[in-house]
Amino acid sequence: MSQRILIIEDHADIRRLIRMTLEFEDHEIHEAVNADEGLAAVQQWRPQLLLLDVMMPGSMDGLELCRRVKSDPALGRPWVVLLTARGQSQDIEAGMMAGADAYLLKPFSPLKLIETINSLGTAGATS
Numbered sequence: 703m704s705q706r707i708l709i710i711e712d713h714a715d716i717r718r719l720i721r722m723t724l725e726f727e728d729h730e731i732h733e734a735v736n737a738d739e740g741l742a743a744v745q746q747w748r749p750q751l752l753l754l755d756v757m758m759p760g761s762m763d764g765l766e767l768c769r770r771v772k773s774d775p776a777l778g779r780p781w782v783v784l785l786t787a788r789g790q791s792q793d794i795e796a797g798m799m800a801g802a803d804a805y806l807l808k809p810f811s812p813l814k815l816i817e818t819i820n821s822l823g824t825a826g827a828t829s
Contacts, residue, residue: 704727704728704729704730705729705730705749705751705823706729706730706732706747706748706749706750706751707724707729707730707731707732707749707750707751707753708731708733708734708740708743708744708747708749708751708752708753708780709721709731709732709733709734709753710733710734710735710736710737710739710740710743710752710753710754710755710758710764710767711733711735711753711754711755711758711785712735712736712755712758712759713755714735716755716785717733717735720753721733722812723812723815723816724815724816724819732747732749735758736758736759736760737754737758737760737761737762737763737764737766737767738760738761738762739760740752740754740767741762741767741770741771744771744777744780745777748777748778748780749778749780750778750780750781751780751781751782751783751819751822752768752771752781752782752783753783753785753815754767754768754782754783754784754785754802755784755785755786756784756785756786756788756793756797757786757787764784764785764786765784765796765797765800766800768782768784768797768800768801768802769800769801771801772800772801781803781804781822782801782802782804783802783803783804783806783818783819783822784797784800784804784805784806785806785808785810786805786806786807786808787807787808789807803822804818804821804822806818
């Protein structure tokens with residue numbers, strides 16, 4: 703099943719790894735380099751899935767973008783997978799409180815990324 707996926711990550715090598723992992727499926731993939739650009743891309747493309755880095759430069763971080771996207775029904779209520787190197791329980795809790803559907807610790811394997819995305823797809827989207 704093809705999905706519109708938005709990768710919001712400030713490191714080009716990580717964006718490239720994610721894109722290469724997802725290109726085996728028939729997805730429409732867009733990229734943004736920070737949360738501000740990511741918010742504009744969500745408004746324009748209405749992706750079904752955001753792969754969202756937590757720590758990025760700019761006026762907001764990934765948690766703030768997640769909160770904004772999840773609190774605005776006009777944005778289509780996409781699934782949000784947070785990508786971060788911060789794996790303390792309080793970091794994970796903050797991500798879930800922001801509305802994330804899943805939390806992937808960096809470095810993650812391509813297989814783990816695909817498993818995480820597939821588990822969301824079978825969770826029964828309500829939109």
